[in-house]
Each structure stands twice: as structure tokens, then as C-alpha cells.
Amino acid sequence: MLVLLPERTKTAITLRANLFGLSKTEAHRSETHRRIFLAACEARGESPGQDPRPIGATHRKGRYTLIKIAQPDVWKPLHVHTWEQVNGPVPEGMIVAAKDGNVQNVNLDNLCLRTRAEHQLRNNHHYRGLPEEIVDILHLQNELKKEIKRKTRNEK
Incomplete structure (x- = not known):
């Protein structure tokens, strides 16, 4: 042209x-x-x-560190992988959460198994920054209040 x-x-x-x-x-x-x-x-x-990354390689994605567990390209969050190495697979409907909220801290003392509902409650903005024991007491107190309300409604 x-x-x-x-x-x-x-x-x-x-x-x-x-x-x-x-x-x-x-x-x-x-x-x-x-x-x-x-x-x-x-x-x-x-x-x-690209050359494939070896099994065991890690990389950051957002706030999570991912670890490669199988070929080709099977990645899992490091805190979940650490939990599963010691305790076996995570049950259906449960998640592995960090007690201090920092998923980079993968010590077993910091990891716990929770339901999604419990995780949502514990991440409530009213409870952030409080120690784990106080959050447990507040949740028990709320459950007790709910049960008292149910009992009083059923009596009427």
C-alpha cells in the first residue's frame, strides 16, 4: 500500500x-x-x-500467602495448608482463621477452625481489637440473652 x-x-x-x-x-x-x-x-x-514454579513455591496474593501444592498450578493459602498438615482436611462448612486476624502468622497456636457464621461474628467491628477470651464471653452472653428471649416468648 x-x-x-x-x-x-x-x-x-x-x-x-x-x-x-x-x-x-x-x-x-x-x-x-x-x-x-x-x-x-x-x-x-x-x-x-514461563517455566513452571516448583511444588512448595510461595507467592503473595492480596493479604494471603499462597503455596503451590501440586502440578499444574494448584495453589492453596499457606495458613490452610499448615493447618491441614497437622490436623487433616478442613471439614465442609468450616474455615481456618487466624486468632489475631493476621493470616501471615501461620503458627499453629494462632490458627483455629471456625464456621463461617462464627467467623463473621468474630470479625464484627464492635469486637475488633478485643482479646479472644473477652470475645468468647460476649458471644456466650449474647447466646444467653437470645435463649432467655425465646423462653419468655414461649411462656406467653
């Missing part, structure tokens, strides 16, 4: 073609990009694609 329109740049021709809805096919683009990629890999002396 550049030979037919010598006064136009390649960019100008491409933009005009896009305005008319013309473009290279996906097969052509992918083949061209693959050739360029393989040539760049060969120039650097690398094999194309």
Missing part, C-alpha cells in the same frame, strides 16, 4: 482502513505476533513460555 500511496505514512493508511472497518485477520495477527515472540526468545537464549 505504501508503494501505491507514497505521500501517506503507514499509520495514516492503517487509521483510514480502520475507519472503513478493514483490518487484518486474527489468524494473520496471531501468526505475526508468534513469529516476533519466538524470534525475541531465541535472541535472548530463552525457551518460550
